[in-house]
Amino acid sequence: DVKVTQSSRYLVKRTGEKVFLECVQDMDHENMFWYRQDPGLGLRLIYFSYDVKMKEKGDIPEGYSVSREKKERFSLILESASTNQTSMYLCASSIQGVGSNQPQHFGDGTRLSIL
Amino acid sequence: GEDVEQSLFLSVREGDSSVINCTYTDSSSTYLYWYKQEPGAGLQLLTYIFSNMDMKQDQRLTVLLNKKDKHLSLRIADTQTGDSAIYFCAERAGATNKLIFGTGTLLAVQP
Numbered sequence: 001d002v003k004v005t006q007s008s009r010y011l012v013k014r015t016g017e018k019v020f021l022e023c024v025q026d027m028d029h030e031n032m033f034w035y036r037q038d039p040g041l042g043l044r045l046i047y048f049s050y051d052v053k054m055k056e057k058g059d060i061p062e063g064y065s066v067s068r069e070k071k072e073r074f075s076l077i078l079e080s081a082s083t084n085q086t087s088m089y090l091c092a093s094s095i096q097g098v099g100s101n102q103p104q105h106f107g108d109g110t111r112l113s114i115l
Numbered sequence: 116g117e118d119v120e121q122s123l124f125l126s127v128r129e130g131d132s133s134v135i136n137c138t139y140t141d142s143s144s145t146y147l148y149w150y151k152q153e154p155g156a157g158l159q160l161l162t163y164i165f166s167n168m169d170m171k172q173d174q175r176l177t178v179l180l181n182k183k184d185k186h187l188s189l190r191i192a193d194t195q196t197g198d199s200a201i202y203f204c205a206e207r208a209g210a211t212n213k214l215i216f217g218t219g220t221l222l223a224v225q226p
Contacts, residue, residue, distance in 0.1 A: 004157075031212045040123070042203065042218035043158075050212055058213075090157055094212065101146050101165070102207065104214055106157035 003027070006091050006107035013114055019078040021110050023091030030096035032074035033104060034058075034066060037088040049074055050096065081114045088112075119206055121217040128225050133194045135220045137187040137204035144206040147180065148214065149189045152201040161189075161202075191222075199224045 007022035025032065033048040035058075045058030047066040055066050063085060067075040074093075078085055088111050092104040118140045127133045139147070145166050150158040164171045164178045164187075171178045177190040187204055201221050205214040 006157075033213075040218065043216040045213065048213065092158075096212070101163065102212065103146075103148055103160045103163060104158075104205075105160065106150075108157045109155075111155075 004091055004093055004105050004107040006089075006110050008110050009108060011110055011112045013078075013081050013112070015081060015083060015114055017078075017081050019081050019112070019114075021076040021078075021089055021091075021112070023074045023076070023107055024072050025074075025093040025105070026072065027093065027095075027105070028071065029093035029105075030071070031094045031102070031104075032068065033092040033094075034064075034074065034076045035090045035092065036060070036085075037090055037109070043090065046076065083114050086112060086114045119204060119215050119217040121202075121204060121220045123218065124221050124223070126223045126225060127194050129194060129196060131194055133189075133191040133198070133222055133224075135189045135191075135202050135204075135222065137189075137217055139185050139187065139204075139206045139215070141206060141215070142182075142185065144185075146207040147178075147187050148205045148207070149176075149178065150203040150205065150216075152203065152219070154200075158203060194222075194224050196224050196226060198222060 003026045034046045035043040049068040065077045091107045094102045094104045148163045149161045175192045179188045201219040205216045
């Protein structure tokens with residue numbers, strides 16, 4: 001079974017802090033994704049990566065950056081946290097292979113509160 | 116651009132069937148997925164259907180796809196209280212690694 005592990009289930013930070021959310025997958029997947037989930041808005045894609053050191057912006061990248069130094073690890077960085085970044089953050093991974101079945105496998109999420 | 120829509124809420128009685136509906140706009144969708152999210156947890160893949168199929172059954176779950184109307188549904192037979200969760204449909208459009216998710220349907224099962 002695919003295992004996607006997010007380092008924290010709950011996190012509380014202060015406005016202006018630099019925040020790191022970590023995600024590790026154990027299935028040698030090429031693709032990794034960061035989403036945020038807010039009530040009534042579903043999942044919105046922040047950034048994704050299809051290879052080490054590669055990244056692409058999703059739908060809402062403003063205020064975030066990412067790092068993928070190793071294949072198994074994808075980090076989401078809030079450069080200067082703000083209260084509107086309080087949310088549930090979900091990491092996912094999938095295999096490469098355009099045209100084939102590539103479900104995304106999710107971690108348990110990190111509920112981040114910015115005070 | 117691509118868009119996936121779902122109704123926000125569905126309430127059923129235990130033992131009844133639940134039908135959760137989803138519409139999407141991208142006609143080049145190749146695979147469509149249903150995920151389940153229990154409170155405080157991540158998304159769990161339930162089932163998927165390839166776009167050249169119109170039905171897939173997996174135990175209590177039946178997925179129906181009407182490609183002409185771009186309509187996807189998930190039927191849960193004999194709904195149990197443990198089925199209470201948010202259900203997301205997602206489409207994988209053409210030559211892309213991304214999934215487009217709907218807003219999720221909260222299924223409440225009354226005992």
